[in-house]
Amino acid sequence: MEDLQARHRKEQRDLQSRVTQKKKQASKKTRKGVNDECEQLEAVLREKHAAEIAALDGEPDATTQTDVLSEPLEELTLKVEDEDAPHRTNGTQPAQDDVSEPTPTPQAHDEGPRGPQTKKPNKAKARLVKRALEQEEQARQAAEEAKTLPDLKSQERARMLEYMTSRGLREKEIRADGHCLYAAVADQLEQLEIPIGSAPGVEGVPAYRAVRAAAAEYIERHPDDFEAFLEEPLEGYLCKIRETGEWGGQLELMALAKAYGVEINVLQDFGRVEKIEAGAGDEEMVMWLGYYKHGFGLGEHYNSLRKAG
Template sequence: MEDLQARHRREQRDLQSRVTQKKKQASKKTRKGVNDECEKLEAELHEKHAAEIAALDGEPDATTQTDVLSEPLEDLTLKVEGEDTPHRTNGSQPAQDDISESKPTPQAHDDGPPTAPQTKKPNKAKARLAKRALEQGQQARQAAEEAKSLPDLKSQERARMLEYMSERGLREKEIRADGHCLYAAVADQLEQLEIPLGSCSGEEGVPAYRAVRAAAAEYIEQHPDEFEPFLEEPLDGYLRKIRETGEWGGQLELMALAKAYGVEIDVLQDFGRVEKIGSAGGKEQAVWLGYYKHGFGLGEHYNSLRKAG
């Protein structure tokens, strides 16, 4: 149980990070849809955890209870109620068929009448939980079947992005999808432009993205009025996530990095849209990133876009 609870806490933290990232990147037009999606993800994770805890406690497994769950829930309820009181014959003694074979026949005692047999009541809550788990499994299979007929968004997005890169004379440097992709992509671009990453860059064993994370956190910390209105948590905790964890970066971090390094960050997106961050008359050197919405397992992802040739 302790291992399961530890995993649940990790999954909860991972989901919270995803939810925070999605909400940070949501616009006014997409905010409602993003909020609905986040609530759905949280509800699904809660139900998944509840089912796993129930299974560990010895509750029925939905995959092995097909005989019970094939009956309507109303039938299960009627059976439970019917088993609470043994059937009587002739209005007095319990019928022989109602007595469990595993129970010994009650013996008479000198000091009183025989003890009535005890019957174990089926757990209604367990039956409902198992039935719901089975229904969820059926819904998941149905969704998988429907997904087969949907267009391959990943392949389509990838093909369009390569086309737009070619039009702008860019080639892609793929960045590992590990939560640090935004910072690692910016680090690759800054190195191409021969711009120093910061005080901790070049230290033995310290990856380049750590220096970029530190630069983003330092700028936000020094200019809190520019960023605190957009945060959903205290500034100290937010900065700790940037410096010390694999928390995803987004619009706020790109803005901080553009100002910290004095560059313009151009983000190429699907359908050829380019978002310019930190532009001030075109005087800065340009950092090019490719943003994917569907291309990687973790969700949103950034790659570095170098000059072709």
């Protein structure tokens, strides 16, 4: 069966190559006839392969069917190659009789009825099936490769939990949706009983939206402290903070520390702590955030770290 399937694949590739060449060289007048002939070639080959597989499996009358199908396949193949000759651009001058434009008269009308027509395959459906199989195979290969890679997510998570415990902290998970930094800061402000404020001109907005507004407002009032670090105009950057789900980072943490007068400690993998000071005095309140690089699907992520107990 493996040898038979290998031969079938080779015959399919050979036929596809001939059909492709034929269609490329067809003119507008001969295109319909060429397409019909190519489809019949493919149908005959499919029937031939099915009959050969059935014969190998021991189904009755399959051997006779294979012998019958092999002859029209060979004849049709030769016919496609012969008709293809006048269109080849290999520099050979066509004979005088071939100069006139061919008349797209299907051979089926000259030879009489050929019996029941084979149903044309749904090419769009076939392409979708092929694409789905390719994606399934790619997913399988990715899963196999992932088995040999270290689980960075689990390793980072285990280390972070260890460092939280050593510092008397517990984690409040924040949804990974692009607003995580602002939502984590909002949770910490609530724990510290610091008023969050509200977005200008908006009532009843989510807490993270009010924190976004506070960050944007502080940066807008102190442009000289931030513009040197921006890769785009300040106005557009502020619009992203206020109105989109753009992730926050170091600049936004600096703005929030100063806007709310708190020290922000960011616990990272391997126990590293980044301190962002507000510079408002020695009695600053301290909030804790947990920063993950590998732990969440969207990539970098912040969680709120509350006091344990």
